[in-house]
Amino acid sequence: MTSLRPVPSVSVARALTDVAGLGSFFSLTTGDADGEWRPVSDAYAAGLGHLVSARAARYGTPEPRIAASIVQLGHAARLWSPILGCVIVHGVIPDLGGLQQRVDGPELRLPAPRGWEAPRDGTLTQVLYRLVMEDHLAPLSAGLRVKVAPRLLHGNAASALAEAARDLLRAWPELGPSITRLATDLLRTRKLRGLGEFTGPRLEFRRRSCCLNYRVPEGRKCGDCSLDRKAPGHSI
Template sequence: MTPVAWAGTPPLPPAPPESVAAALAEVAELGPFFSVVTGEPGAMWRPVRDAYADGLEHLVEAFTNRHGLSERRVAASVVQLGHAARLWSPMLGCVVLHGVVPDLGGLRQRADASALWLPEARGWWAPRGEALARVVYRLVMEEHLAVLAAGLRVKVAPGLLLGNAASALAGAAHAVARARPGARRPVISLATGLLGIGDLRGAGAFTGPGLEFRRRSCCLYYRLPDGGTCGDCCLTGRP
């Protein structure tokens, strides 16, 4: 790989593949949402951009049928929220714990599930300061979640999808801080910076020292037959 730079960011020097692979393997131990398979796959995978163009329809359809939903937008929201968590979690883990920004450009997804795979472990050394949040925002929000939002086959309010992205980001930051207390300050700093950039601005905010979070839209989880409100829901009376 050669150094890469986007508008407003310094050139990022490439990190050795073994460093990226080691970072991804280590953060995968933090939980299932942190796991990205690398190397030779053992199942059928397709480029995640193809899945985005299809609106992750295989997951939306499966969720709709499993819960007997009449509103497909509820399934689309929950699926998008889960996918956002699968992007933010390994990204935040690698950046904060290892100083590595994984390249998610070649990301693939199982054709019959939500698991993710990278054919090659590639990436860059993380920049310092405000540039880091801008780089991470571009890689996750612009190159993945915005593309997925455009491909959804069912109409879902843009503000809801952005709230899901913010909620998934906060959840990933909380998981990193809980698993690695020494990384609490840098992961809070990064997540807070991300919540002040672009479309994430105003989608939600941390409200307490325990990484309590309040989003400004509802994910519609309460509309599941056995659903309820989430801990960060805007519909609750919590200040």
């Protein structure tokens, strides 16, 4: 990231505040902390165990990998959503160095709003892929206490990316071409390649793996599930 051009902190703060209005998955707070937080790297090393345990208890499932999958999917959404929103709408990439997670919940925060100008030299896709997939989701996957297939976890990342892009399109339809182009390019990148594709003009999405949500008691297939032949659309 050292070759990227830094932007003023006020610009990053403004971008984060703007996109946070789209919902909880887009919320990445900065500044003074309310409650207890810890470095997200510590949470990854523990496999987000506090969230996986709570989710397994909530579902009443004997398969902990299902809870781990759904928690990882939600965390991927909390990474992709503010990142894509800030890039698409404001041309800013938030610096996730120092990212923290609430001790008793999934929420994320940054101690300070720092970031870079989104590059225009064709490297943006690789920068964002590295930021989310390699710097965050890879160590989270390595820290999970239960075995979950890598293809499933990468499919979750693709699904979360697509959902974020779809939310942005609904909020800023005039930015449709930019949203579609960036999301499509990311879905063609490395470990996201071949795990899903957009199937309609509103960025309807069909993934090629399953997050396992349908296996919990009273569970159901998600709208973008590879097992469901109905029209795509995801709910985390």
